[in-house]
Amino acid sequence: MVKRELVQWRYVWTAHKPLFVIPLLLWLLAVIAGTTSQQFSKEMTALVLYPALAFPMLGLMSQIGSSEQKELWITLPAAPWTAGALRPLLLSLLYAGLYAAVLRQYFDAAEVWAGFVSAVLYMQITAVLVALFKHNAFGLCLALCYLFFGMFTGGSGQGPLYLLQWYRQKLGTSPEAFVTVQAAACAAAAVLTAQLIRFRERFHLLKD
Amino acid sequence: MLVAEQLTKAYGRKTALHEASFTLSNGITGLLGPNGAGKTTLLRILSTYHQPTTGKLTLDGVQWSRKNMEYIRSLIGYLPQHVGLFPALTVREYLSYIGSMRGMDSRLLIERVEKVLSEVNLTDKAREKVRSLSGGMKQRLGIAQAILHEPSLLLVDEPTAGLDPEERIRFRNLIKRLAFNRAVLLSTHITGDITMTCDRVFLMKQGRLEAHEHVHSVTGYASGKVWGLYAGREEYERLLGNLALFITDAAQQIGGGYNLRIIAQDEPCAGAELVQPTLEEGYMVWLNGN
Numbered sequence: 259m260v261k262r263e264l265v266q267w268r269y270v271w272t273a274h275k276p277l278f279v280i281p282l283l284l285w286l287l288a289v290i291a292g293t294t295s296q297q298f299s300k301e302m303t304a305l306v307l308y309p310a311l312a313f314p315m316l317g318l319m320s321q322i323g324s325s326e327q328k329e330l331w332i333t334l335p336a337a338p339w340t341a342g343a344l345r346p347l348l349l350s351l352l353y354a355g356l357y358a359a360v361l362r363q364y365f366d367a368a369e370v371w372a373g374f375v376s377a378v379l380y381m382q383i384t385a386v387l388v389a390l391f392k393h394n395a396f397g398l399c400l401a402l403c404y405l406f407f408g409m410f411t412g413g414s415g416q417g418p419l420y421l422l423q424w425y426r427q428k429l430g431t432s433p434e435a436f437v438t439v440q441a442a443a444c445a446a447a448a449v450l451t452a453q454l455i456r457f458r459e460r461f462h463l464l465k466d
Numbered sequence: 467m468l469v470a471e472q473l474t475k476a477y478g479r480k481t482a483l484h485e486a487s488f489t490l491s492n493g494i495t496g497l498l499g500p501n502g503a504g505k506t507t508l509l510r511i512l513s514t515y516h517q518p519t520t521g522k523l524t525l526d527g528v529q530w531s532r533k534n535m536e537y538i539r540s541l542i543g544y545l546p547q548h549v550g551l552f553p554a555l556t557v558r559e560y561l562s563y564i565g566s567m568r569g570m571d572s573r574l575l576i577e578r579v580e581k582v583l584s585e586v587n588l589t590d591k592a593r594e595k596v597r598s599l600s601g602g603m604k605q606r607l608g609i610a611q612a613i614l615h616e617p618s619l620l621l622v623d624e625p626t627a628g629l630d631p632e633e634r635i636r637f638r639n640l641i642k643r644l645a646f647n648r649a650v651l652l653s654t655h656i657t658g659d660i661t662m663t664c665d666r667v668f669l670m671k672q673g674r675l676e677a678h679e680h681v682h683s684v685t686g687y688a689s690g691k692v693w694g695l696y697a698g699r700e701e702y703e704r705l706l707g708n709l710a711l712f713i714t715d716a717a718q719q720i721g722g723g724y725n726l727r728i729i730a731q732d733e734p735c736a737g738a739e740l741v742q743p744t745l746e747e748g749y750m751v752w753l754n755g756n
Contacts, residue, residue: 262566269563273552326550330611333513333546334567335539459517459535 263340270318277317281310281353288360300364304425305409307360311353311377312401315384316394318349322458323394332392332458342389342452350381350444365424369433372424372440379440380405380421382447389454393464419443467491468512468619468649473521475507482507485521486675488668490619490649494641496660496681497653498749499670505653506547508675509623512651513544526618540568543612543620547627549604553597557588557607560596564611575614582610586640602633606640613644620650626659638663657746667745669752676752687751688743693728695738702726705734712754714747 271278284307292299316323321331354377361370383404388397405421413420413428418439420428427433454461468490475483483504499505510516512523514535523530530538552560558579565575583589586606591599599607605625612620622641626634641650642663651668654660660667660681667684669676678684692714697705702724705711711734715727728734729747743751 261572262569265562265566265572269552269555269559269566272559273554273563275554324550326548327552328550329510329513329515329546330544330549331567332515333539333542333544334564335536335569336567337536337569459514462516 266345274317274320277313277320280313281307282356284310285356285360292360292363296364303357303360303364304422307357308377308380308422309402309405311357311381312384312398314349314353315346315381316388316398318345319385319388319397320394322392322455323388323397325393328392336455336458338452338456342385342455343448346382346385346451347378347444347448350378350385353381354378361424366433369424372434372437375437375440375444376421376424379419379444379447382444382451385451386447386454389451389458390461391463392458392461396464467526469524470512471522473508473511473523474519475504475511475516476519482673483511483518483675484673488675488677490651492645492647492649493665494645494650494652494663495666495668496664497651497668497670498655498657498660498684500655500753503670504673504675505655505670506623507673508670509544509546509621509651509653512619513542513546513621514539515544515546540615541618543615543617545605545608545612545620545622545625547623549608549611551596551604551607553595556593556595557583557599558592560607561610561614565614568615570615578614578616582614585613585643586610587636600633602629602637605629605633605637609637609640609644618648620644620648621653622650623653624655625652626654626656634659635662657744657749661745669749671753681745684752685743685745685748687749688729688747690740691729691731691751692741692743692747693726693730693734693738694741695726695728695735696723697726697735698723701735708734712750714744714750 288299288303288307291302321327354374357377358370358374361373365373384397384401387400388394391397408416408420409422412426418436420436423436424433471487473483473486474481486508497505511518525538525541528534528538555563561579562575565579583592586609588603588606588610591603626637629637638659641652644650652659652664664681667678667681669678669684699722705713712729713726714729717725719725727741729750
């Protein structure tokens with residue numbers, strides 16, 4: 259089981275390497291930039307690296323979201339909980355962990371913790387959208403729109419699912435105000451993605 | 467063996483497949499029909515990509531249901547029209563990846579990969595990147611992933627479209643070999659593929675399926691309606707202008723004239739003789755409502 263999982267990860271990585279590497283390069287850039295300009299590095303971390311965290315999730319979910327590959331992938335037998343919940347969650351934790359490591363340079367512990375949870379949620383939202391629409395570009399655009407809408411409006415209409423609370427708090431709230439709700443939303447998103455994988459022969463919402 | 471009963475697929479108000487009932491046993495069954503006839507819809511239902519709106523399916527005695535869908539998927543091999551190989555992987559890596567996605571045991575997978583590579587004649591390309599393969603090789607790799615787990619049902623959607631003549635013949639022979647111990651459904655609009663490979667034919671038109679036990683029963687539609695004649699250039703042009711006739715072949719001869727094959731209810735001109743119809747001609751007559 260573990261060996262098979264490792265084989266899967268190896269091939270997913272090889273097949274979609276650029277999508278996994280881009281955030282890592284940006285992460286490295288943010289770290290290097292921090293040695294010369296802390297302000298630039300901080301903004302880059304929040305405004306460039308953060309949105310780019312959707313890419314690895316796109317790499318992981320790309321078989322169901324790729325117009326070329328989904329027809330075959332949907333017809334392959336799959337373990338819905340592994341493919342829809344476990345793998346996306348592991349990937350989110352890994353990249354959000356790396357992200358939190360760079361946040362530690364510029365933010366306090368509460369903000370870092372909130373940023374970590376928000377990053378996981380953002381990646382989980384991407385997974386749900388790609389699995390729902392079975393379309394990478396559509397899933398990515400919707401996830402980015404959600405993130406940027408919150409970014410430009412201060413989370414207007416997004417309630418506790420505002421993804422930049424750790425960076426730009428809503429008036430009168432603390433950075434970690436929505437952590438519990440967002441953690442619960444991560445779990446809900448994982449369950450939802452698993453169900454979308456389980457019933458993958460349904461919900462062809464976009465025309466093939 | 468696959469048994470389909472009253473399969474229907476509707477997209478909103480449009481019905482793409484009307485109550486199709488058929489049985490697929492070992493051997494190759496051709497699925498022939500014009501674009502938009504519902505061939506791909508049928509294949510997508512049988513491959514579990516789409517759910518039928520109504521109808522019942524049984525594969526090797528197991529009735530399809532939500533609960534056993536993953537098991538059913540493990541019995542089916544599918545080569546879609548656009549297989550979407552991973553260009554960055556090598557041929558061997560690609561097959562190993564698909565095998566691991568199918569949950570195959572790693573030791574068995576290594577053996578099967580080598581075996582199918584040999585079956586599809588790609589052993590010498592095993593270390594090459596998928597992106598470096600020709601169109602025909604990619605199709606053979608597509609078939610390799612579909613038979614990796616030794617499925618009892620193999621579904622192939624327009625595999626020869628875009629292949630050069632040599633690759634097409636190679637592919638037909640491959641499909642023939644694979645059908646010895648499994649049911650194969652081959653969707654195509656190239657009648658030559660059917661003639662050369664299939665034991666049975668399903669004809670499809672506007673979402674309706676008509677099963678024929680023999681290819682000959684399709685050629686029979688054109689029996690007594692196909693005429694052969696030699697015509698000079700002027701005669702040929704005159705016949706071309708006659709919309710009641712359907713010229714299926716015009717082979718230019720050294721002398722400048724043409725050997726013609728014409729579908730017509732009555733003798734198209736003096737000197738024409740009834741000839742044995744081909745599958746293509748039978749199909750054309752069927753398509754145009756006799």
